[in-house]
Amino acid sequence: MTLQHTPLSYEDRIFKNLDGSGDWSIKGYQERGGYDGLKKILTTDTVEIIDTLKQSALRGRGGAGFPTGLKWSFMPKPTKERPTYLVCNADEGEPGTCKDRDILRNDPHTLVEGMIVGCYTLGAKTGYIYIRGEYYDEANRLQAAIDEAYEAGLLGKDILGTGVCVDLHIHLGAGAYICGEETALLESLEGKKGQPRLKPPFPAGFGLYGMPTTINNVETLAQVPPILKKGVKWWTQFGNPNNHGTKIFSISGSVNKPINIEAPMSITLKELIEHYAGGVIGGWDNLQAVIPGGSSTPMLSAENCQDAVMDFDSLMQYKTGLGTAAIVVMNKDVDLLRVMKRISGFYKHESCGQCSPCREGMGWIYQLMNDIYHGKADISDIDKLEDLTHRIDGHTICAFATGAIWPVQGTIRHFRHLMEQKVQPKKTASKAKTKKSA
């Protein structure tokens, strides 16, 4: 196929060792150009840094796509009584997503450098990295990288003679999806039960231990130093306006070559699958549906996939989102309803249980999905299911419920006919049965 986009050159890639072929350690990272120009950044005015980030239109890579420069500008100046904190969200729990994992184990110093720059910009003396508990090995790798950085004088007191002090701590989670929600993450980090906090107040005002806190995704933080080093112009050459830069796409499912690949934003979905992931198993025509951004984003039908463009704004026309850019491809051999039923089960299991609509509703939705899948439901149950999703949406503290009902809505939107097929035969069968008994 002829490519519509120019693949990223080695120079343009931020995660040069994403595939793990090179040396993950500080030596390898420095050979690849890492930590060059860090001293210059640490002597730049922080307002200038935030301005640059605003111009770059870097948007959070953790799923919500909130402008990072804007987020950082909310932070007050630290005082002696009210220190600030930078927290890195490495609780990568979204099914289908595995990009942060590869950053942590193959290129951990990108994150360390990002944390140093982030802490400096926000005036934080301490940065926390909250890693999901399952990433035990990755946490060890990152700890090794942090130790190396301390040894090289890149962490601790007076970094590179600039007077900047940054300490990094790793905290392992205990296996709850909800702890990826930033305020639940803070609660968990404080040693409490991981449950999202009411907002307002927002973390920039009242975050970790009640102090101003910024929480960013691993990938976002790692992308900050290259933007500052290479400039806004370099960054904005990739992607559509307001969706600039490069992005790691995790492609899995019914593809010949599942992969984590860094590519420019606003690349077409078809190119990603065909060019980088070795194509759909059984050919493009065998495609049934694609989840474009992790399990909480609604599916794209095969027709949508034909010309879907992968960025935050473009996917909205298909009533879905870029999310974490975890592309799950399903070809026609996949029992799609079973997948979606399983995803509903996942969200039922992972609801924190705080808000009534989510706690009770997720179980109900899963039961209905299950009944429909097993043909135990009525055709009216499909309408009930859809109605139910609207009754839960927007009634809860955090966005978990919204993320949990989207895939259900997506399934009904594109594959209602499959659901109807599941519930129909039972109806006729039961009718036949009544006739017989009569």
Place this chain on the structure above:
Amino acid sequence: MADNMITLTIDGHEVQVEPGSTIMQAAKKLEVEIPHFCYHPRLSVAGNCRMCLVEVEGAPKPVASCAFPVSEGMNVKTQSQLAEQAHKNVMEMLLINHPLDCPICDQGGECDLQDIAVGYGSDRSRYGSCSKRSVEDKDIGPLVKTVMTRCIHCTRCVRFATEVAGVEEFGATFRGQDMKIGTYVEKALDSELSGNMIDLCPVGALTNKPFAFSARPWEMKTVNLIDVMDGMGTNIYADVRDEEVMRMRPRTNEEINEEWMTDTARFAVDGLTKNRLTAPLVREGKNLRQVSWQKAFDTLTEHLKGKRRDGIFALASSTLSAEDYYSFNMFMKESVGTDNVDARTDGSPIRGDVRASYVMNSGIAAVDNADAVLLVGCDLRRESPLLNARVRKNVLAKNIKVASIGALTNTTYDVKDLGRSPMDILDLIEDEKLFKKTFPKTKNLMVIMGAEATTRTDALKIMGAVRKLCQKYEMIRPDWNGYNLLSLKAGQVAALDFSVYPVAAGVEAKDVSKSVSEGLVKTLFIYGDVEIPAQELQDAEYIVYMGTHHSAYADIADVVLPTAAYTEKEALWVNTEGRVQAARKAVNPPMQAKEDWKIFRALSECLGKKLPFDTLSQLRLLIAKVNDAYLPENWGSFVVPAWDKFGLTTKPNKAEFEFSVPEYYLSNGYLRQSKVMQDCAAKAQDTNNKKVS
């Protein structure tokens, strides 16, 4: 009213509230009802039930009114289509897993879930054939019954336990649909305030265990009472069916108990109907025989005829009302004519000369204005769990400093230990640096003396030392009086007000046991369950017992006169602040038992020295002359007593303070008669033994 008030509109009505208020608070001000479960004004905001969602113009989604701060010009709609739909949606979710077993649920009739479901929910369920969740019940002790399947996870109980009661072993485990509320490790809740979780629970998950299945709320009438289990004067409701008090509930009084009550106050009601004295008894040989009042009076008159007055002794319990003490004291001192009368059976030497010396001069509510608290010989958590909760509230909210001189106890908050003996008070007076270091920048210090100090023989010296301390550090000012004596018993202040102790050369209560063993006590009147064990008194020649229950004192008596319990008389109760509060009569005294003052009035006539009152109002007129606080217009309010000199200036003993409340659940006559309280005491004993081993 502050200048920077925020104006907003709720359902078309304008309202002004202080900045930082929530929509819920603004709505309360307007008396607009917003349905809610998890929100409670005395607990932190959880915002998790989502029942209070309302529409705010401009907001994309409905917002939780309990948590959302108001802003200028905000337009809130609580009855718009969006809001009503949200209420309906949340209600539907709350009900799908609720068992809807109202017919067998004790909360029925006073259930928030029932009420709000009728008001805001749908009239039918769409849950259909899906199966409901069932949850195993928890055993959290003999007081609170749990039916966890009914739980709607509002976490009010969890927040109460952690924030107010200070027992942090109550919480939510697991998540999502499987979230469970309870103690992390299954065990009885170690709190004196656990019963309040029953009131807080908006559904039937936590209910009153002893009261289970005994009455419906609409069958009972409610009477305003004052609790007598500790010195606080907690305002309570008694729910009465026919001639039986079925249960107690707290009555809100911001200045005293806010809206909490102790477990002893709530759960001791079962004792009021058991083992009661229902008729006068006279000893015939080994047995007590039921007689008429006239016969009992005749027997007593006959016995007292020609007896030497210095051989007659009288002891009164410490859970009696103002009328009781006044009429008893007058009866003993004037009609009988003895000065060997004492209500201080705990051995305290305190006298009633200066009212300021034996009350809480700051007042209970002043804890909210205090910068620091110094406990002197006070096990605050056991002596007054409610005052302790109030101190804890301020420790959490304003980080006030608390220090203690006395036995070390678990107060549920951090207390600085300043020593164990009264000598440490003297150190604090001498050592200004130590004081400044312990209480930096303290303007309003509350010194609270407890029963560990006041029941000692050197109590007057300790009181003198504390007075000196308060005066030295300028804690006695027109705007603040930091000297406080916390009374452990409900009748302590009234008894001192009316000088129910020897005023001439009479024998004090602490010496009565000795007098008994020396054979000096010819006739002993015991009024209520006193603090001196019955065994020490049984050798008195002739014993008259006036009381409510057939206790150990009735067993040793020759004449027994049945009196009315605290629920059975119109009475004035004086709390530790000296505040006089009127309680109504909830039920009649059982069978032939009579109101106490009537007995003394009738008996005085038999003795030929009639007490000068025939009705309760006449009696109350006499009482009002004793002290301004007893004037009817001052009932219910806190009258600050005049400050004067009191106490001894000599050094107190070196002996360390000892615990004042060894058995919290059995600390007075009413409690000892309650089966429920006995169970609690056994459970507490069990826990203690486990801790030791």
